Amino acid sequence: MKHFLVMCLFAALASVVFGVISKDTTRERWIYGVKVFAEFIIIGLALGWLLYFIP
Amino acid sequence: MVKSERLQGEPVESTPSAAWLIGLAAWFIPGSGHLLLKKWGRAAMMGGVVWLSFFIGLAMGGHMFDLSPDGTTATSMFDWSVLIQVPPMIADLGTGIAYVVTWLLDISFKEDPVQAARTTYEYGTNFLLIAGLMNYLTMLDAFDVATGRKS
Numbered sequence: 214m215k216h217f218l219v220m221c222l223f224a225a226l227a228s229v230v231f232g233v234i235s236k237d238t239t240r241e242r243w244i245y246g247v248k249v250f251a252e253f254i255i256i257g258l259a260l261g262w263l264l265y266f267i268p
Numbered sequence: 269m270v271k272s273e274r275l276q277g278e279p280v281e282s283t284p285s286a287a288w289l290i291g292l293a294a295w296f297i298p299g300s301g302h303l304l305l306k307k308w309g310r311a312a313m314m315g316g317v318v319w320l321s322f323f324i325g326l327a328m329g330g331h332m333f334d335l336s337p338d339g340t341t342a343t344s345m346f347d348w349s350v351l352i353q354v355p356p357m358i359a360d361l362g363t364g365i366a367y368v369v370t371w372l373l374d375i376s377f378k379e380d381p382v383q384a385a386r387t388t389y390e391y392g393t394n395f396l397l398i399a400g401l402m403n404y405l406t407m408l409d410a411f412d413v414a415t416g417r418k419s
Contacts, residue, residue, distance in 0.1 A: 219391050222324070223398070226317045230402045233313055234409045237419065 224253035287414035294410040296364040298322075298403045301410025314406040321399035322366050329383045330392025332367070332376040333357040362400025362407075 232246025294301020299315015302308075333356040361367050370376055376383075376396070383389060412418040 215387075219388070223391075223395065226321050227398065227402065229317050230314055230405055233310055234405055 220257050221254065224250050224257070227253065283415055287411055290414040291407055291411035294407040295362070295403065298364060298366070298399075298406060301407060302413070305410060305413050307413065310409075314402075314409070318363065318399050318403045318406060319366070321395050321402065322363050325392045325395030325397075325399060326370070326376060328388035328392025328395060329386040330376060330389065330394070330396040331379075331383070332360045332370060332393075332396055334371060334377055336377075356397055359397040359400045362403045363396075364403065367400070 228246045228250035231249045232242045236242045236245050290301045290304050293304060298318035299311045302311035302314060305311075333353045335350055335353060335357060386392075409418065
């Protein structure tokens with residue numbers, strides 16, 4: 214669980230920066246930030262499961 | 269129209285020197301570039317993220333990279349085991365003054381087996397790397413705002 218929380222923290226910090234620098238309006242920044250956050254988490258979990266099966 | 273004709277027809281605006289100074293300040297003190305541009309919210313968010321990421325990395329016992337040979341496996345600066353540390357050192361260097369201070373105080377630079385055995389060691393190292401890389405993005409954003417390419 215701690216690993217997952219650290220991954221969430223990492224994703225949150227990175228998505229704030231990506232969101233702020235990438236878009237022009239506040240709404241677009243929020244949407245993009247949430248999208249990047251979700252992508253970090255989903256890809257992280259997917260890679261975690263993939264690597265689990267690789268010896 | 270070929271490229272040379274377009275370049276002759278359109279005058280190229282030079283980058284104002286203040287933009288370079290703001291870019292330098294943004295690198296050296298994370299968040300200061302946007303502060304100088306009076307972008308308070310962006311300075312707090314982006315500078316805050318960089319500093320937070322850096323201190324979380326330190327608290328987790330992360331490792332920072334420099335080019336000093338460790339004396340056991342590498343004896344010169346051009347040894348492969350030293351050169352492979354160039355990319356992570358460039359990433360760490362992105363934190364500016366934070367990197368300089370920790371380097372001067374020799375915090376997190378030592379190859380310490382006790383530190384490396386911590387569960388959070390790898391996480392901490394990545395947080396430190398990402399802090400630097402995010403500050404490079406912050407620096408470029410401040411530079412673009414200072415040149416007027418971005419609002």
